[in-house]
Amino acid sequence: MKVQSGCAICGSTWGDYWREIDGERMFFCCEICADEFENMLREIKKRTGWREIDEIKIEGDYRGRVVSAKSGDGPSYKFVVRFDSKGAIQKFEEVK
Amino acid sequence: MTKCSSCGETFSREDWDSLARHYYDFASKSDVSHVMWLNRYITKEKTRDEKELADLLERYFKLDNLSLGKWIRLKFIERFYGSRPHPFVVALQQPTKETLLGYVLEHQHFLRQWVRSCSYIMAKTDRVDVTLYELDNINTEFGGFGPERPSHYELLLRMGESLGLKRGEILSTEPLPDTRYCLGAWDELAAREHWVETMAAMHGLELIADRTLTEDGAVMHYFDPSILRGDKVTEATKNFLREGYEADVGHSKEALELVEKYSSELGMIENVQATFLKSIDLFHTYLLARLQRAEMLTKATTR
Numbered sequence: 001m002k003v004q005s006g007c008a009i010c011g012s013t014w015g016d017y018w019r020e021i022d023g024e025r026m027f028f029c030c031e032i033c034a035d036e037f038e039n040m041l042r043e044i045k046k047r048t049g050w051r052e053i054d055e056i057k058i059e060g061d062y063r064g065r066v067v068s069a070k071s072g073d074g075p076s077y078k079f080v081v082r083f084d085s086k087g088a089i090q091k092f093e094e095v096k
Numbered sequence: 097m098t099k100c101s102s103c104g105e106t107f108s109r110e111d112w113d114s115l116a117r118h119y120y121d122f123a124s125k126s127d128v129s130h131v132m133w134l135n136r137y138i139t140k141e142k143t144r145d146e147k148e149l150a151d152l153l154e155r156y157f158k159l160d161n162l163s164l165g166k167w168i169r170l171k172f173i174e175r176f177y178g179s180r181p182h183p184f185v186v187a188l189q190q191p192t193k194e195t196l197l198g199y200v201l202e203h204q205h206f207l208r209q210w211v212r213s214c215s216y217i218m219a220k221t222d223r224v225d226v227t228l229y230e231l232d233n234i235n236t237e238f239g240g241f242g243p244e245r246p247s248h249y250e251l252l253l254r255m256g257e258s259l260g261l262k263r264g265e266i267l268s269t270e271p272l273p274d275t276r277y278c279l280g281a282w283d284e285l286a287a288r289e290h291w292v293e294t295m296a297a298m299h300g301l302e303l304i305a306d307r308t309l310t311e312d313g314a315v316m317h318y319f320d321p322s323i324l325r326g327d328k329v330t331e332a333t334k335n336f337l338r339e340g341y342e343a344d345v346g347h348s349k350e351a352l353e354l355v356e357k358y359s360s361e362l363g364m365i366e367n368v369q370a371t372f373l374k375s376i377d378l379f380h381t382y383l384l385a386r387l388q389r390a391e392m393l394t395k396a397t398t399r
Binding site for chain 1 (some may be wrong): 124125126127128131132134135136141142155180181182183273274275277378381384385387388
Protein backbone atom coordinates (compact mmCIF):
# COMPACT_ATOMS: atom_id res chain seq x y z
CA MET A 1 0.00 0.00 0.00
CA LYS A 2 1.39 3.37 -0.96
CA VAL A 3 1.29 5.85 1.94
CA GLN A 4 3.10 9.05 2.87
CA SER A 5 6.59 8.80 4.37
CA GLY A 6 6.93 8.70 8.14
CA CYS A 7 3.91 7.72 10.19
CA ALA A 8 1.21 6.50 7.83
CA ILE A 9 -1.37 8.70 9.53
CA CYS A 10 0.39 11.90 10.56
CA GLY A 11 3.73 11.84 8.74
CA SER A 12 5.73 12.15 11.94
CA THR A 13 9.16 10.55 12.09
CA TRP A 14 9.24 10.30 15.88
CA GLY A 15 8.56 6.95 17.52
CA ASP A 16 9.28 3.43 16.44
CA TYR A 17 6.00 1.57 16.36
CA TRP A 18 5.38 -1.11 13.73
CA ARG A 19 2.23 -3.03 12.96
CA GLU A 20 1.33 -5.51 10.26
CA ILE A 21 -1.68 -4.26 8.33
CA ASP A 22 -3.10 -6.05 5.32
CA GLY A 23 0.02 -8.20 5.21
CA GLU A 24 2.42 -5.23 5.27
CA ARG A 25 4.66 -4.13 8.10
CA MET A 26 3.97 -0.43 8.52
CA PHE A 27 5.59 2.36 10.52
CA PHE A 28 3.67 4.59 12.92
CA CYS A 29 4.83 7.14 15.46
CA CYS A 30 2.62 5.64 18.17
CA GLU A 31 -0.04 3.06 18.91
CA ILE A 32 -2.91 5.53 18.57
CA CYS A 33 -1.94 6.43 15.00
CA ALA A 34 -1.78 2.72 14.14
CA ASP A 35 -5.27 2.22 15.63
CA GLU A 36 -6.55 5.22 13.67
CA PHE A 37 -5.11 3.86 10.44
CA GLU A 38 -6.60 0.40 10.97
CA ASN A 39 -10.00 1.79 11.90
CA MET A 40 -9.92 4.03 8.84
CA LEU A 41 -9.07 1.17 6.46
CA ARG A 42 -11.86 -0.95 7.96
CA GLU A 43 -14.36 1.86 7.39
CA ILE A 44 -13.21 2.43 3.79
CA LYS A 45 -13.61 -1.26 2.99
CA LYS A 46 -17.02 -1.37 4.65
CA ARG A 47 -18.27 1.61 2.66
CA THR A 48 -16.72 0.82 -0.73
CA GLY A 49 -16.79 -2.96 -0.70
CA TRP A 50 -13.09 -2.96 -1.71
CA ARG A 51 -11.06 -5.96 -0.63
CA GLU A 52 -7.72 -4.21 -1.05
CA ILE A 53 -6.54 -0.64 -0.80
CA ASP A 54 -3.53 0.38 -2.87
CA GLU A 55 -2.97 3.99 -1.97
CA ILE A 56 -3.82 6.43 0.81
CA LYS A 57 -3.15 10.17 0.57
CA ILE A 58 -3.78 12.32 3.63
CA GLU A 59 -3.94 16.09 4.08
CA GLY A 60 -4.69 17.98 7.30
CA ASP A 61 -3.89 17.19 10.89
CA TYR A 62 -5.43 16.05 14.19
CA ARG A 63 -8.17 18.66 13.78
CA GLY A 64 -9.46 16.71 10.78
CA ARG A 65 -7.95 14.95 7.77
CA VAL A 66 -9.00 14.88 4.13
CA VAL A 67 -8.19 11.44 2.76
CA SER A 68 -8.09 10.08 -0.76
CA ALA A 69 -8.01 6.28 -1.12
CA LYS A 70 -7.45 4.20 -4.27
CA SER A 71 -7.96 0.57 -5.16
CA GLY A 72 -6.62 -0.64 -8.48
CA ASP A 73 -7.29 1.68 -11.42
CA GLY A 74 -10.72 2.75 -10.19
CA PRO A 75 -11.64 6.27 -9.10
CA SER A 76 -10.44 7.72 -5.81
CA TYR A 77 -12.65 7.54 -2.75
CA LYS A 78 -12.43 10.85 -0.88
CA PHE A 79 -13.59 11.59 2.66
CA VAL A 80 -13.02 13.67 5.79
CA VAL A 81 -12.10 11.78 8.93
CA ARG A 82 -11.55 12.74 12.54
CA PHE A 83 -10.65 10.49 15.46
CA ASP A 84 -11.32 10.59 19.19
CA SER A 85 -8.60 10.50 21.82
CA LYS A 86 -8.43 6.69 21.71
CA GLY A 87 -8.12 6.43 17.92
CA ALA A 88 -11.74 5.51 17.19
CA ILE A 89 -13.49 7.25 14.29
CA GLN A 90 -15.42 10.29 15.52
CA LYS A 91 -16.43 11.63 12.12
CA PHE A 92 -16.35 10.07 8.66
CA GLU A 93 -17.92 12.05 5.86
CA GLU A 94 -17.65 11.26 2.17
CA VAL A 95 -16.59 14.10 -0.11
CA LYS A 96 -18.47 14.05 -3.39
CA MET B 97 11.56 24.20 37.37
CA THR B 98 11.46 22.91 33.81
CA LYS B 99 8.63 20.47 33.51
CA CYS B 100 7.45 17.84 31.06
CA SER B 101 4.03 18.82 29.81
CA SER B 102 3.11 15.21 29.13
CA CYS B 103 3.95 13.42 32.38
CA GLY B 104 4.85 16.21 34.82
CA GLU B 105 8.45 15.11 35.48
CA THR B 106 10.51 18.09 36.59
CA PHE B 107 14.07 19.19 35.87
CA SER B 108 16.25 22.09 36.95
CA ARG B 109 15.25 25.50 35.72
CA GLU B 110 16.00 26.02 32.02
CA ASP B 111 17.58 22.57 31.80
CA TRP B 112 16.48 22.05 28.20
CA ASP B 113 19.07 19.31 27.68
CA SER B 114 17.46 17.09 30.32
CA LEU B 115 13.98 17.85 29.08
CA ALA B 116 15.08 16.97 25.52
CA ARG B 117 16.69 13.72 26.71
CA HIS B 118 13.46 12.89 28.52
CA TYR B 119 11.30 13.48 25.42
CA TYR B 120 13.80 11.67 23.22
CA ASP B 121 13.72 8.59 25.48
CA PHE B 122 9.95 8.45 25.59
CA ALA B 123 9.62 9.11 21.85
CA SER B 124 12.00 6.26 21.07
CA LYS B 125 9.61 4.00 23.01
CA SER B 126 6.69 5.45 20.96
CA ASP B 127 5.01 6.69 24.11
CA VAL B 128 1.73 8.17 22.88
CA SER B 129 1.48 11.35 24.95
CA HIS B 130 5.14 12.37 24.53
CA VAL B 131 5.17 11.68 20.79
CA MET B 132 1.89 13.55 20.27
CA TRP B 133 3.15 16.48 22.28
CA LEU B 134 6.29 16.73 20.14
CA ASN B 135 4.23 16.40 16.96
CA ARG B 136 1.76 19.08 17.94
CA TYR B 137 3.96 21.65 19.64
CA ILE B 138 7.57 21.26 18.49
CA THR B 139 8.07 19.31 15.26
CA LYS B 140 6.94 16.17 13.47
CA GLU B 141 10.47 15.66 12.15
CA LYS B 142 12.62 13.63 14.50
CA THR B 143 15.62 15.78 15.31
CA ARG B 144 19.19 14.66 14.53
CA ASP B 145 19.93 14.36 18.22
CA GLU B 146 18.90 15.48 21.69
CA LYS B 147 20.85 18.71 21.38
CA GLU B 148 18.84 19.85 18.38
CA LEU B 149 15.63 19.06 20.26
CA ALA B 150 16.91 20.97 23.31
CA ASP B 151 17.42 24.04 21.13
CA LEU B 152 13.87 23.77 19.75
CA LEU B 153 12.43 23.37 23.24
CA GLU B 154 14.33 26.38 24.50
CA ARG B 155 13.10 28.45 21.57
CA TYR B 156 9.54 27.32 22.19
CA PHE B 157 9.48 28.14 25.91
CA LYS B 158 11.73 31.20 26.04
CA LEU B 159 9.67 34.29 26.72
CA ASP B 160 12.28 36.73 25.37
CA ASN B 161 10.45 40.04 25.45
CA LEU B 162 6.99 38.56 25.95
CA SER B 163 5.16 38.56 29.24
CA LEU B 164 3.93 35.15 30.38
CA GLY B 165 0.34 36.27 29.80
CA LYS B 166 1.12 37.23 26.23
CA TRP B 167 2.95 33.92 25.63
CA ILE B 168 -0.14 32.07 26.87
CA ARG B 169 -2.40 34.12 24.60
CA LEU B 170 -0.21 33.46 21.56
CA LYS B 171 0.00 29.72 22.21
CA PHE B 172 -3.75 29.60 22.69
CA ILE B 173 -4.30 31.41 19.39
CA GLU B 174 -1.91 29.06 17.58
CA ARG B 175 -3.87 26.07 18.87
CA PHE B 176 -7.45 27.24 18.41
CA TYR B 177 -7.50 30.32 16.21
CA GLY B 178 -4.57 29.92 13.83
CA SER B 179 -4.63 29.11 10.13
CA ARG B 180 -6.64 25.97 10.94
CA PRO B 181 -9.09 27.03 13.65
CA HIS B 182 -10.58 24.38 15.90
CA PRO B 183 -13.52 22.61 14.17
CA PHE B 184 -15.89 23.45 17.01
CA VAL B 185 -15.08 27.14 16.70
CA VAL B 186 -15.72 26.90 12.96
CA ALA B 187 -19.07 25.21 13.64
CA LEU B 188 -20.03 27.85 16.20
CA GLN B 189 -19.66 30.75 13.75
CA GLN B 190 -23.20 30.17 12.45
CA PRO B 191 -24.34 27.40 14.77
CA THR B 192 -27.01 24.83 14.03
CA LYS B 193 -29.42 23.76 16.74
CA GLU B 194 -27.44 20.53 17.09
CA THR B 195 -24.14 22.38 17.55
CA LEU B 196 -25.69 24.41 20.35
CA LEU B 197 -27.23 21.34 21.96
CA GLY B 198 -23.88 19.57 21.76
CA TYR B 199 -22.48 22.56 23.60
CA VAL B 200 -25.20 22.37 26.27
CA LEU B 201 -25.03 18.63 26.89
CA GLU B 202 -21.27 18.47 27.32
CA HIS B 203 -20.64 21.88 28.85
CA GLN B 204 -22.96 21.34 31.81
CA HIS B 205 -20.44 18.71 32.97
CA PHE B 206 -17.49 20.98 32.23
CA LEU B 207 -18.96 23.74 34.42
CA ARG B 208 -19.49 21.36 37.33
CA GLN B 209 -15.84 20.36 37.09
CA TRP B 210 -14.92 24.02 36.72
CA VAL B 211 -16.19 24.73 40.24
CA ARG B 212 -14.18 21.82 41.63
CA SER B 213 -11.00 23.00 39.89
CA CYS B 214 -11.42 26.59 41.12
CA SER B 215 -12.15 25.28 44.61
CA TYR B 216 -8.81 23.47 44.59
CA ILE B 217 -7.14 26.79 43.84
CA MET B 218 -8.92 28.43 46.78
CA ALA B 219 -8.13 25.53 49.08
CA LYS B 220 -4.43 25.75 48.28
CA THR B 221 -3.76 29.47 48.01
CA ASP B 222 -2.97 31.83 50.85
CA ARG B 223 -3.38 34.95 48.68
CA VAL B 224 -6.47 37.03 49.30
CA ASP B 225 -6.63 38.51 45.78
CA VAL B 226 -6.68 35.00 44.34
CA THR B 227 -9.42 33.83 46.70
CA LEU B 228 -11.55 36.87 45.88
CA TYR B 229 -11.01 36.38 42.18
CA GLU B 230 -12.03 32.72 42.36
CA LEU B 231 -15.12 33.48 44.45
CA ASP B 232 -16.29 36.00 41.90
CA ASN B 233 -15.50 33.65 39.03
CA ILE B 234 -17.38 30.72 40.61
CA ASN B 235 -20.41 32.92 41.20
CA THR B 236 -20.37 34.23 37.64
CA GLU B 237 -19.97 30.79 36.15
CA PHE B 238 -22.02 28.68 38.52
CA GLY B 239 -23.63 30.31 41.53
CA GLY B 240 -25.11 33.46 40.01
CA PHE B 241 -25.88 36.77 41.69
CA GLY B 242 -29.61 36.40 42.28
CA PRO B 243 -32.47 36.45 39.75
CA GLU B 244 -31.13 39.58 38.03
CA ARG B 245 -27.79 38.00 37.14
CA PRO B 246 -28.13 34.28 36.54
CA SER B 247 -24.95 32.22 36.30
CA HIS B 248 -23.37 31.04 33.08
CA TYR B 249 -24.51 27.53 34.07
CA GLU B 250 -28.13 28.64 34.43
CA LEU B 251 -27.97 30.49 31.10
CA LEU B 252 -26.58 27.36 29.48
CA LEU B 253 -29.49 25.27 30.76
CA ARG B 254 -31.97 27.91 29.56
CA MET B 255 -30.35 27.82 26.13
CA GLY B 256 -30.86 24.04 26.07
CA GLU B 257 -34.52 24.47 27.06
CA SER B 258 -35.04 27.10 24.38
CA LEU B 259 -33.80 24.56 21.82
CA GLY B 260 -36.36 21.97 22.84
CA LEU B 261 -34.78 19.91 25.60
CA LYS B 262 -36.31 19.57 29.04
CA ARG B 263 -34.08 20.56 31.93
CA GLY B 264 -34.39 17.06 33.35
CA GLU B 265 -33.24 15.55 30.04
CA ILE B 266 -30.20 17.81 29.95
CA LEU B 267 -29.21 17.11 33.54
CA SER B 268 -29.62 13.36 33.20
CA THR B 269 -27.46 13.11 30.05
CA GLU B 270 -24.11 11.54 30.83
CA PRO B 271 -20.98 13.10 29.31
CA LEU B 272 -19.42 11.49 26.24
CA PRO B 273 -16.31 9.38 26.98
CA ASP B 274 -13.87 12.07 25.82
CA THR B 275 -15.58 14.70 27.96
CA ARG B 276 -15.42 12.36 30.94
CA TYR B 277 -11.77 11.65 30.25
CA CYS B 278 -10.90 15.37 30.08
CA LEU B 279 -12.84 16.25 33.23
CA GLY B 280 -11.04 13.48 35.12
CA ALA B 281 -7.69 14.78 33.87
CA TRP B 282 -8.53 18.37 34.91
CA ASP B 283 -9.65 17.16 38.32
CA GLU B 284 -6.41 15.26 38.78
CA LEU B 285 -4.41 18.26 37.56
CA ALA B 286 -6.08 20.61 40.04
CA ALA B 287 -5.63 18.13 42.89
CA ARG B 288 -1.95 17.55 42.12
CA GLU B 289 -0.47 20.78 40.79
CA HIS B 290 0.40 24.06 42.44
CA TRP B 291 -2.50 26.53 42.54
CA VAL B 292 -0.73 28.98 40.20
CA GLU B 293 -0.45 26.24 37.57
CA THR B 294 -4.09 25.32 38.02
CA MET B 295 -5.06 28.95 37.59
CA ALA B 296 -3.22 29.11 34.27
CA ALA B 297 -4.59 25.73 33.24
CA MET B 298 -8.22 26.64 33.91
CA HIS B 299 -8.53 30.39 33.39
CA GLY B 300 -6.29 30.27 30.34
CA LEU B 301 -9.17 28.36 28.73
CA GLU B 302 -11.43 31.38 29.13
CA LEU B 303 -9.43 32.89 26.31
CA ILE B 304 -11.67 30.87 24.00
CA ALA B 305 -14.36 33.55 24.14
CA ASP B 306 -11.99 36.51 24.50
CA ARG B 307 -12.95 38.75 21.62
CA THR B 308 -9.69 40.72 21.85
CA LEU B 309 -7.69 37.70 20.57
CA THR B 310 -8.06 38.99 17.03
CA GLU B 311 -5.75 41.87 18.05
CA ASP B 312 -3.02 39.24 18.49
CA GLY B 313 -3.66 37.32 15.28
CA ALA B 314 -6.73 35.12 15.86
CA VAL B 315 -8.40 34.59 12.49
CA MET B 316 -11.93 34.63 13.89
CA HIS B 317 -13.98 35.15 17.03
CA TYR B 318 -15.54 32.35 19.09
CA PHE B 319 -18.73 32.94 17.12
CA ASP B 320 -19.85 35.43 14.55
CA PRO B 321 -21.03 38.36 16.72
CA SER B 322 -23.75 39.20 14.18
CA ILE B 323 -25.80 36.27 15.53
CA LEU B 324 -26.35 38.30 18.70
CA ARG B 325 -28.31 40.82 16.64
CA GLY B 326 -30.36 38.77 14.19
CA ASP B 327 -33.03 36.14 14.79
CA LYS B 328 -31.06 33.08 13.70
CA VAL B 329 -30.75 31.83 17.28
CA THR B 330 -33.09 31.92 20.28
CA GLU B 331 -33.04 34.77 22.80
CA ALA B 332 -31.78 32.33 25.46
CA THR B 333 -28.91 31.39 23.14
CA LYS B 334 -28.03 35.05 22.68
CA ASN B 335 -28.11 35.56 26.44
CA PHE B 336 -25.76 32.64 26.99
CA LEU B 337 -23.31 33.57 24.26
CA ARG B 338 -23.37 37.25 25.19
CA GLU B 339 -22.52 36.44 28.81
CA GLY B 340 -19.37 34.55 27.80
CA TYR B 341 -18.52 37.18 25.21
CA GLU B 342 -18.67 39.90 27.81
CA ALA B 343 -17.33 38.08 30.88
CA ASP B 344 -14.46 36.06 29.50
CA VAL B 345 -12.32 38.99 28.37
CA GLY B 346 -12.18 40.24 31.96
CA HIS B 347 -11.93 36.76 33.47
CA SER B 348 -8.95 35.59 31.49
CA LYS B 349 -7.19 38.97 31.65
CA GLU B 350 -7.46 39.28 35.42
CA ALA B 351 -6.52 35.65 36.01
CA LEU B 352 -3.50 35.84 33.72
CA GLU B 353 -2.33 38.96 35.55
CA LEU B 354 -2.49 37.01 38.82
CA VAL B 355 -0.71 34.06 37.22
CA GLU B 356 2.04 36.37 35.95
CA LYS B 357 2.45 38.02 39.32
CA TYR B 358 2.64 34.83 41.38
CA SER B 359 4.51 32.62 38.94
CA SER B 360 7.29 35.15 38.81
CA GLU B 361 7.22 35.73 42.60
CA LEU B 362 7.31 31.97 43.26
CA GLY B 363 9.77 31.18 40.43
CA MET B 364 7.53 28.81 38.54
CA ILE B 365 7.03 30.27 35.09
CA GLU B 366 8.14 27.10 33.29
CA ASN B 367 5.83 24.91 35.40
CA VAL B 368 2.96 27.17 34.46
CA GLN B 369 3.83 26.98 30.76
CA ALA B 370 3.95 23.16 30.82
CA THR B 371 0.70 22.76 32.74
CA PHE B 372 -1.09 25.30 30.55
CA LEU B 373 -0.08 23.36 27.42
CA LYS B 374 -1.37 20.14 28.94
CA SER B 375 -4.68 21.85 29.68
CA ILE B 376 -5.16 23.20 26.16
CA ASP B 377 -4.50 19.72 24.81
CA LEU B 378 -7.38 18.49 26.97
CA PHE B 379 -9.48 21.43 25.85
CA HIS B 380 -8.94 20.50 22.21
CA THR B 381 -10.26 16.99 22.94
CA TYR B 382 -13.16 18.34 24.98
CA LEU B 383 -14.26 20.75 22.22
CA LEU B 384 -14.23 17.85 19.77
CA ALA B 385 -16.54 15.96 22.13
CA ARG B 386 -19.03 18.85 21.92
CA LEU B 387 -18.87 18.52 18.16
CA GLN B 388 -19.21 14.76 18.35
CA ARG B 389 -22.39 15.21 20.39
CA ALA B 390 -23.71 17.66 17.80
CA GLU B 391 -22.97 15.21 15.00
CA MET B 392 -24.73 12.42 16.91
CA LEU B 393 -27.80 14.62 17.27
CA THR B 394 -27.71 15.53 13.57
CA LYS B 395 -27.51 11.86 12.59
CA ALA B 396 -30.41 11.01 14.89
CA THR B 397 -32.64 13.69 13.33
CA THR B 398 -31.81 12.87 9.72
CA ARG B 399 -32.32 9.12 10.14
